[in-house]
Amino acid sequence: MHDTAFCFETVSPDSWLANEQTWKENLLKLPNWYQIPLINSNASHNLPDGTLVRFRGMIQDMHNPEFYFEQFEVFNSETNEVRNKSGKYRDTANILENEKINYANNLLSGQRQTMVVVSMPGLNEWAQQLEDSRNHLNHLKQQPNTSKRLTSSTKLKRSYDEDEIEDDAMQVEQEVTHKEPRTKEAESVAANMVSREHLLNFPLPDVACQSCIVKVYTEDDQLKLNEMIEVVGFLSVDPALSGEFQPETDPLVDPRGESEAEAVTHNPPPSLVPRLHAVHVRRLDHCNPLVEGEFDQNTVLKEANTAREHLLKALTELLLGDKLAAEYLICHLIACIYLRQETLTLGSFCLNISNLPIRKYPHYAKQLYDIIKQFVTKSYYLPLTVDNMNTMALLPKKDYECNRLTSGILQLSKHTHLVLDETRLQQGRLGPAGVHNIAALGNLIKTQKLKYDFKYYQMDFDSDVSVLILSEGKSLLPSDYHVPLRPEESSLEIFDAIVEAATYYLKEEIMNLIRAYLTNLKLVKYTVTEDLKFVEDDFIEMRRNSTTDAPVTADDLHRLLVLARLVGLSRGHDTLSNECWDTAKAMEAELQHRLKNRVPSTI
Template sequence: MDILNCSPTQWYEKETELVELLQNDTLWNQIPLLNVNELHNMKDERLVRFRGMIQDMHGPEYYLEKFEVMKADGQQTETRHGKYMDITKWEANETIDMDGPSAVKSERQTYVAISIPAINSWASKLEEDKYKLSNLPSSSTSVPVQMKRPLEDMETDEAESQVVEQSNSENKRQCTQIPKPEASNVVSQEHLLNFPIPDSSGKVCHLKVYKNADLLKLNSVWEFVGFLSVDPILANHDVDEEMNDVEFQTHNPPPSLVPRIHCVSFRTLTHSNPLVTTDKMSSDRMKIVQKELLIVLTQLMLGDEVAAEYLIYHLISEVYLRKDFMALGKFSLNISNVPKFENLDFVQELYKFIELLTTKSHYLAMSLENMNKLAFIPKKDYTSNRLTSSILQMSANTHFVLDETKLSAGKLNEAGINGVKALANAIKNQKTLYDFTYYQIEFDCDIPFLILSEGKSMLPSDVHVVLDPDDMHLKTFGEILEAARHFLKPELLNEIRVYLTSARLVEYEISDGIQEMVQKEFVNMRQRGNVSGDDLHNLLVLARLVCISQGKNTLDEECWRKACVLEESRKKRMTR
């Protein structure tokens, strides 16, 4: 069977066989990717893929999985199904029996998925080049003879449906549904898309999930395969009397703007880097690429190699384990003593390179205006019965750059104070607070924060590095930027991009012998000076990052020593 042109009915009849076929990666990747293709070129009720983050979860939806269709003579009946589709179709001379012996009512879960937030343009471009299809025919959804009706509407009394019978020139009968009048309040497109940060190319889908829905957690990233549902009749869906106008429009947006996808399968995405394949970068190659990256970042850090090294470790950090309410592996970094230039903005120029190297990142100028106006905490909107997104609703490994140099004198209002608290909580605990008005819930996050400031940041951090710029680099920073761009030729740039993702994927462990060595070292440190348990924890996190930065999956004495030297050098600067 041609799985790419399979219909929902064919899938329903041979689901076990087709799900097994779909495990083939080559076949999976042949399915059109909605993220990079125009919606009007995609066929209704055909398989599509969508990569996205779970932004919201709606309540369960009830539908007719099976129902009986009776012919006009009242003698013949046929069992049909409504799985993997929004619209059921029947001829004008047929009637639906929802209570027949073969009728089955089921439920499916509904989720809102959005394009992965903060994904950088180079990654989007590579994905588009790889998966954008050409010469796709425009889909056609006009059906002149068949009657169409949303399956959920069939749960209501048949007598309530408004149908007009018309005669055409050939005395053939056709049935059309009278559209409901438009709601009095028209919600904005921005409201319907509900992105955490503005995204002109982003897309939103409503997912209908039939199995394994419990795997889909808020803010997790997945790739979905399912049947596209974009029939215009969905825009004329019968209004639910239990919903107000805003809620109805929010949950039933025009399919031309927010298509529905009836999922048949989905896979978790461990990363969003289109350059990283199943072939791993060797540890020898990782060491070489790390040295090249260190050269570039040392120049951008104005000749400060220690700050450059810490920046590398920050860029490959992630929460690898949660234990006893602690997020192990987080490595938020505060670089202070950031210089000011007359014609250049150091932080913004640095961010341009971070944006160029990392797959996902977001820059936030912590100006008084931004802090007082922007929404940092996702909030439940009970009027539209949905979760309104915010800046901190990000997927794992999204690099968040906070520019504290933009914070000027003034007063933070209540929103600004709450924003600072939300940022501090996310940095310190890797948790984001969600506001449900009557109560608040914390959700885990994994956002590496880089805070750039003149003095020590007002926000917490795991590591504070005082930048030690070289005078010559300060005088020639403009030329350094040009040289760095020239140095990062496309081949090296892509290797660094692969390196930063590959380091995060290294499986890491500590042997018993190394554990004993670390314990002895820590005892000696305690005897030599004021060293706390937190210092040991920070050293272990740093040593792990030193290790995986070189592609090593087991901590050795060399990496441990290097971590100790780096920490000693960093702390000396803070006492000057």
């Protein structure tokens, strides 16, 4: 038998269908998938149509189910031969000029789910470079450029609405055998209606991204919006799939047909948005290329303290000698949602670091972010200017004319770090859109949910985005923990040198240790033992010593438990210990003392 990797390089949809179960088993047995081209790192136009490829990204939108011809007969007019073909894992019939499809007999229709997947929004440059170095296949550059190839094919898909017809209409009429381009007038209308940005529809503006239309044939996986997935499937890049080559319909004959805007939006040029017919879809817990293979919790916990010490040292320097702020920032960087029950969401750790020295260093917040993004896998920096709040689309919105979800900046996959720079806020007036955006940010922070706008109603979608607010005074947005920065005078004088020294200190080996540490701790299973009498005794004592002006409530206990959990995890503990509880109490006591004794900022 041929080498397994070689087989996957040459497999076609037909050979896959001939022995589908064996192919799937072999795919799952592969030690790694590097030999299957990842089109995030390899240009799709260098790959032949029908190649088995991979794509990794976030589900950005889901379209209506699509009907296609799972089995159909082809008649050859020269040889009078009749043969069966399958439309599974392809968009076009690939028949010869002297062949015709028999639409009257032995036609079996199937249904496939169609969704738009975009490469991970906010994936940082270091992660992308590492991904490319492992997955870029140099030999693909010698392949023919498929974006230049136009074939005359028979389209095999039908829209969901078109199939809601009576039984006698099962004799499906031929849609197009040879697609003709639209007239120049029609092309100009379509071009005026949609732009490249409209077709790509990326969540984050001005950030490099890729898009792919994925077609899924199994109903076992109830995939959801914003989930991170990796798809293995057959590439479909025939230029004839573009909306520019869709047949024009008469509204009197086909009143339920797609509008021109919808047709072009749902059928972008394959050179811009390739199609992928999935043979396997797997959900991803993370997208850090440094964290691979089986997750070994014991090893992760054993190595945690070493990475933490490096990270604490670097952050303390960058936060101008403020070790307490650095400790809270580490807790923020490893936090994620770990429990959802109805209206209860546990694990959120929105951190507001205020009193930034913007008079001396106007771009301090951006400089701090530029270091943080070297640690985390996905992040986005959002300056909270009045203009941004009034003009940016933060929430996804349903576009009924094009029948698709228009993405918003806050449509992010889990474990993305959103850094809000409030130091950029100047005097100005927030319009209705600005007020709406501020409310959306507040709702995300408090509930870790986003309200998607469907025009006639709103729908909540779960989120898991870590929000860090950098501000001069206390933020106008809510936060779980507010830490006013207390810089050391000596550090203030040499901040530029500190940034340079930190860059020198954080060698690639140390950086990778920290990067893996921040991802791994989100995957650790944390257990709460029943032996928490020390917590109960402390809470009773805290309640006893509280005053009417500063009562100790159940919220205070919850806040301490969340902090103690993260303090323990950061040090390599997967259960709550007395030591970590005491450390969390000491951190909170120091923070409350700092908050009560704040002085006006002079930096």
